Amino acid sequence: MEIEIIKTDITEIQVDAIVNAANTSLLGGGGVDGAIHRKGGKAILDECVQIRNKQGGCKVGDAVITTAGNLPSKYVIHTVGPVWNNGKSHEEELLQSCYLRVLELAVENNIKTIAFPGISTGIYRFPKNKAAAIAIGSVKDFDKILEIDKIIFVCFDEESFEIYTSLLEKKL
Template sequence: MNGEHLQVVHGDITRMEVDAVVNAANSGLLGGGGVDGAIHGAGGPAIMAACKAIRDKQGGCPTGEAVITTGGLLPAPYVIHAVGPVWHGGARDEDAQLASAYRNCIRLAAEHHLRTIAFPNISTGIYGFPRERAADIAIRAVREALATARGIEQVTFVCFDDENYKLYRERLS
């Protein structure tokens, strides 16, 4: 189940006691369904206020990029909002965009001297990214980013559903 600094757990990302949880955000940063809605709901209004401040400053967050805010009421003091791609059959550079989202999260975590980070399964819900492909990209991108990121001690992939949990468990064992 472990590989370098990587692990997988089956559970609820809003309950993770880590330095930062990653939100599978949309480019508008104004909340949504799935993981995004759960993080905003559990974290309270401070997260939305911070997202609105980012929107006012830079107009949102492009696909493949990430921004960091307070964790509000979450056990994690920070939320890194990563915008993954909507799946269009792979013809619109979705693989590279997804990898970029994961790498940018690791970069932000290192820049903020965070030691532990928890990821959801970015883009595999309503955005329709194939789960197996997304898991392979996520693990590869995180491993690549960790090679140059200093200070990060543990990366946890948090899977809410059984299918993703099995995929990550198999790939990290």
């Protein structure tokens, strides 16, 4: 299994699945969520509405899968990260759960290449260092990781890119 870190727009990446840092409504929002919904088009929103109607959205720490619509990937795996509350509300465990649920859905759907954004590090204010460590650790510790060929951590800014690069070098 290969891990890559890049600084680019996640909506431009050609992989089996990109991960969306969604909100519980699944109806789009700001940041990466809004960009994925805008570029992916109505097909993503339609499937999100079907999921909402069936199960009432997506809980924090969980994930659901939809088509990728107009995006170059095949699927979007939407996961809802926690809002940072100074570590007082099990945020680290919930963020780890996001990564594990995404990876479980990937294996269930025979997804071999996945691109992750920084989950919860935008408006949810999760500290980038902690979030990156949880992301890398969750991927490396996933018991079925050999069923996935490549994980790409997509960084939106230079700070995140440097954090991921530094952490990955330490963990190798």
